[in-house]
Amino acid sequence: MEAPRLLVVGVIRRPHGLKGDLAIFPRTGEPERVFGQGRSLWRLDAGGKVVGEAVTVERSRAYHREWLVKFSGEADRTALEGWRGQYLAAPETELVPPGEGEVYIHELEGFAVRLEDGTPMGLVTAAFDLPGGLTLEIQGPKREFLLPYRQEFIRQVDRAGRTLVVMVPKGLAD
Numbered sequence: 001m002e003a004p005r006l007l008v009v010g011v012i013r014r015p016h017g018l019k020g021d022l023a024i025f026p027r028t029g030e031p032e033r034v035f036g037q038g039r040s041l042w043r044l045d046a047g048g049k050v051v052g053e054a055v056t057v058e059r060s061r062a063y064h065r066e067w068l069v070k071f072s073g074e075a076d077r078t079a080l081e082g083w084r085g086q087y088l089a090a091p092e093t094e095l096v097p098p099g100e101g102e103v104y105i106h107e108l109e110g111f112a113v114r115l116e117d118g119t120p121m122g123l124v125t126a127a128f129d130l131p132g133g134l135t136l137e138i139q140g141p142k143r144e145f146l147l148p149y150r151q152e153f154i155r156q157v158d159r160a161g162r163t164l165v166v167m168v169p170k171g172l173a174d
Helices: 077-081
Strands: 006-016 021-026 040-044 050-063 066-071 087-091 112-115 120-130 133-139 144-148 154-158 163-166
Touching: 006 040, 006 066, 006 077, 120 144
Parallel strands: 112 163
Antiparallel strands: 006 021, 006 087, 021 066, 040 050, 040 087, 050 066, 112 120, 120 133, 133 144, 154 163
């Protein structure tokens, strides 16, 4: 039997305090469920490879835009420094599938991009997790450009048809 596919649910920002908490930036719409007590998660490096064994959530709470999460048996702040910049992942089978108009980030590559009037703009060639938020790289007919994945620019997501309907600021794609 094949192991379940792991999907990123958070980014480890930094250790927080002296009791083993980590500040996590959630990459899920249900952080209270995903970071719930007793939940097993895996750490991934930037290349998507599993790092170590699964870790179990001992406690968690919302903290501004982040979540503070303490894992069982992990209390050494110095050791937790090495976790900075890694990702937390959960098995796809344990997550709620995307709803209408939603999509997993890893699925965006290859989506067709078009304007609201139907004009084709190109294809999504990459998705970057930048400090300002998720940004799409789009290869257009004239050149490549970056488009923030924000509600003001992304007007419609058709997961089944692998299409994004967008509003591109004037001059961005010229």
